Amino acid sequence: MIPTLPAMETPALAHWAHAMQRSVLRQMIAIVSRPGILSFAGGLPDPALFPATEYAAAVTNVLTADPKALQYGPPSAALKAHIVDLVAERGITCNADSIFISTGAQQMLDVFTRLFVNPGDLVILEENIYTGMQQALSPFQPHIVTVPTDLQSGINIGRIEQLLSNGARPAFFYVIPDGHNPLGVSMSLDKRYQLVALARQFQIPIIEDDPYGFLNYDGERLPTLRSLEPNWVFYTGSFSKILAPGLRLGWTIAPEWLIPKLTVVKEASDLETSALTQRAVAAYLDTGHLPTHLDLLRTTYRQRRDTMLVALEEHFPASARWTIPSGGMFIWVELDDTIDCADFLQLAIEQEQVAFIPGFAFAVKPGLSRNCLRLNFSNCSVTAIEDGIGRLGRVLQQYHH
Amino acid sequence: MIPTLPAMETPALAHWAHAMQRSVLRQMIAIVSRPGILSFAGGLPDPALFPATEYAAAVTNVLTADPKALQYGPPSAALKAHIVDLVAERGITCNADSIFISTGAQQMLDVFTRLFVNPGDLVILEENIYTGMQQALSPFQPHIVTVPTDLQSGINIGRIEQLLSNGARPAFFYVIPDGHNPLGVSMSLDKRYQLVALARQFQIPIIEDDPYGFLNYDGERLPTLRSLEPNWVFYTGSFSKILAPGLRLGWTIAPEWLIPKLTVVKEASDLETSALTQRAVAAYLDTGHLPTHLDLLRTTYRQRRDTMLVALEEHFPASARWTIPSGGMFIWVELDDTIDCADFLQLAIEQEQVAFIPGFAFAVKPGLSRNCLRLNFSNCSVTAIEDGIGRLGRVLQQYHH
Numbered sequence: 001m002i003p004t005l006p007a008m009e010t011p012a013l014a015h016w017a018h019a020m021q022r023s024v025l026r027q028m029i030a031i032v033s034r035p036g037i038l039s040f041a042g043g044l045p046d047p048a049l050f051p052a053t054e055y056a057a058a059v060t061n062v063l064t065a066d067p068k069a070l071q072y073g074p075p076s077a078a079l080k081a082h083i084v085d086l087v088a089e090r091g092i093t094c095n096a097d098s099i100f101i102s103t104g105a106q107q108m109l110d111v112f113t114r115l116f117v118n119p120g121d122l123v124i125l126e127e128n129i130y131t132g133m134q135q136a137l138s139p140f141q142p143h144i145v146t147v148p149t150d151l152q153s154g155i156n157i158g159r160i161e162q163l164l165s166n167g168a169r170p171a172f173f174y175v176i177p178d179g180h181n182p183l184g185v186s187m188s189l190d191k192r193y194q195l196v197a198l199a200r201q202f203q204i205p206i207i208e209d210d211p212y213g214f215l216n217y218d219g220e221r222l223p224t225l226r227s228l229e230p231n232w233v234f235y236t237g238s239f240s241k242i243l244a245p246g247l248r249l250g251w252t253i254a255p256e257w258l259i260p261k262l263t264v265v266k267e268a269s270d271l272e273t274s275a276l277t278q279r280a281v282a283a284y285l286d287t288g289h290l291p292t293h294l295d296l297l298r299t300t301y302r303q304r305r306d307t308m309l310v311a312l313e314e315h316f317p318a319s320a321r322w323t324i325p326s327g328g329m330f331i332w333v334e335l336d337d338t339i340d341c342a343d344f345l346q347l348a349i350e351q352e353q354v355a356f357i358p359g360f361a362f363a364v365k366p367g368l369s370r371n372c373l374r375l376n377f378s379n380c381s382v383t384a385i386e387d388g389i390g391r392l393g394r395v396l397q398q399y400h401h
Numbered sequence: 402m403i404p405t406l407p408a409m410e411t412p413a414l415a416h417w418a419h420a421m422q423r424s425v426l427r428q429m430i431a432i433v434s435r436p437g438i439l440s441f442a443g444g445l446p447d448p449a450l451f452p453a454t455e456y457a458a459a460v461t462n463v464l465t466a467d468p469k470a471l472q473y474g475p476p477s478a479a480l481k482a483h484i485v486d487l488v489a490e491r492g493i494t495c496n497a498d499s500i501f502i503s504t505g506a507q508q509m510l511d512v513f514t515r516l517f518v519n520p521g522d523l524v525i526l527e528e529n530i531y532t533g534m535q536q537a538l539s540p541f542q543p544h545i546v547t548v549p550t551d552l553q554s555g556i557n558i559g560r561i562e563q564l565l566s567n568g569a570r571p572a573f574f575y576v577i578p579d580g581h582n583p584l585g586v587s588m589s590l591d592k593r594y595q596l597v598a599l600a601r602q603f604q605i606p607i608i609e610d611d612p613y614g615f616l617n618y619d620g621e622r623l624p625t626l627r628s629l630e631p632n633w634v635f636y637t638g639s640f641s642k643i644l645a646p647g648l649r650l651g652w653t654i655a656p657e658w659l660i661p662k663l664t665v666v667k668e669a670s671d672l673e674t675s676a677l678t679q680r681a682v683a684a685y686l687d688t689g690h691l692p693t694h695l696d697l698l699r700t701t702y703r704q705r706r707d708t709m710l711v712a713l714e715e716h717f718p719a720s721a722r723w724t725i726p727s728g729g730m731f732i733w734v735e736l737d738d739t740i741d742c743a744d745f746l747q748l749a750i751e752q753e754q755v756a757f758i759p760g761f762a763f764a765v766k767p768g769l770s771r772n773c774l775r776l777n778f779s780n781c782s783v784t785a786i787e788d789g790i791g792r793l794g795r796v797l798q799q800y801h802h
Contacts, residue, residue: 010656010658010659011517011572011573011604011605011606011633012517012572013516013517013662014515014516014517014518014519014572015519017515017516017662017666020662020665020666021665022661022664022665023665023668026668042473044472044473045472047468047469047471047472048468050468050469050471050472052464052465052468052470052471053464053465055464055471056460056461056464056465059457059460059461060457060460060461063453063454063456063457064453064454064457067448067449067451067453068448068451069453069647070448070451070453070456070644070645070646070647070648071445071446071448071451071645071646071647072443072445072646072647073647103504103649103671104671104672106668106669106670106671106672107670107671110669110670110671114415114418114540115414115415115418116412116413116414116415117415118415118416119520132668132669132672135665135668135669136669138669139515139666139669171412171413171415172412203412204412205412232412243471244471244472244677245471245472245473246470246471246472246473246474246675246676246677246678247471247675247677248504248671248672248673248674248675255411257411258411260423261414261418261421263423264421264422264423264424264536265418265421265540267424267427267507267533267536268507268511268533268536268537268539268540269507269508269511269670269671270504270505270507270508270511270649270670270671271505271507271533271649272649273649274647274648274649274675274678275647276645276647276648277675277678
């Protein structure tokens, strides 16, 4: 007879999970997604621009030709061939054996973290980064050291060099060199060279997260880190912002020796990425419509960015500063130090039914970026942008009287 | 000037990853997938039975009605409502708030492992289990204690009880009660009651992995563990075997308090499961074709199972034993102790161009199940099954002369 044990309501979670929290960003997006709210909060592409009809046709064509597209299957060679061509536009020369297909780019942040980070390891991060990377790191409860980011030139390389010289050895560097989320900044050319030089010298890999690299609005782009350094840069791309997020399809370009290791970690995570989605996207790319589609995205989002920048000049106080993004979907605003954007958001929603994400939702440590906010310009019409920024400006006037 | 560091060819992996290996199963499947091989190796449904045309129509209908189906989005309420109805057939009463949508069932094994297992924790496992669970556990380098499984009644509950009485406290139990992969056995009714009683008494959750529960061939089914115990059983289902694996769509039924925690871990992994896939599968289910489709699968696979069982009786040696599966896709064969199935597989491929998976590919510890093999019957015609089992029998005759 086994004795009855003391009552416990729920099973014991792993140690790290006791401190687990829903991402502040995700909570915020749920709060501000109420009907009637004019939202600059999400990080969403405009669904009116999705090639929905063409993609439906691609799915139908693939399934008509071969029902086995719904079977388990290896990564699509046809898709890899298209990705080789696509990343050439980002200055990257690679072959299909260096390409790894993933279930969106987020999966790669998770896979890289699993593969390179031990519990409690040191990581060097910008003060504000994409929350998905923070979530991927969370189970490892890393020791986080922050470096500041200049709103015109990107991450502070001098500070990184100083940390490395003092003996810091992070598992990797994580950067979004183009159209940074949440900051909107793109890294200067000098800093790109400096960062890959540090990566080489200290033999620390760089995860180059490039979801926005094809959404560039100001002519010639700076080279990707991967185009400067093939061995120490793992380049991660995504179809989420250039076709549609609902595909959940991304890719990584990594040294060939790494691909089998990525495969093992990914298999544990979800076995494989939908063979049907891979083949349907390859079929869509076969039609040759992507360049025209990218032109449409760039033209549309460029106009929205320009509209938002003009509206900020017109309606925001003189003490405010913001990034002028050459690409991506976001503008980062720093307000007067005395303004707490949690309060500002509450006023903006109550008084003007306009929403954004306060900067601290992206902060890797508590207390940072209280006076900052992220504005998304990709998923609102120019009229809504002019209107909404004006309404935010009205709320801000209360702080200055 | 920073001094040059000693050369290192590649970045340092996390500690656990040094012992990381590609799953033996996945390696084997790659080897035996050569053209001209008659394969009982994979765990594949028959693609000729996929509702490919209907699914393509569902995708088109969803995208025509609403291109936003390609946007980021919350889990589909329509899909959850269908899952509530679907699992009622497995004796499960639940509401939509207990349902969690996943990118295939594999993702849930990964999510549960992350949420409940600490590095080095004790886990109690059957000697041979689904390799995806082993891969999910691998980063945690658990201390594995094995229990035997009876080929007619399933996992040895007495042995589990003994371990628990001696103080063992695993993070969870992992079982496939119906159509076990790789063993083909279904757990007896007594053992189902005993296992959930132990789960309650010792407050240890059960992960009930049920990919094959709808593929039943012998009339009335035994109750799922979840139907016996709602609080301590986390039931995981999948559309991979009842519709198609290429969808990468599964679900879990868990206590409501657990759903937000699953959400956080899943978001870190892949943000969310394709909204388009969720809505397209819901649209397919709206048509009401699933019951007829399941009947077709059951009829087809039942005939193949019966054919394989008859062929084994006819062609395999008297010393061989095998499971008689009431569901699922596999038969497990135990040969004479003196036969090593690595050798047998090599002979079978060389002499007869027939493949299977040796049992040790599923063993959680080295040295187990050398004389065993797993045969898949779902993805071969009855003619191929009769022919292939005959050819395997011819190879086996060499061991008995």
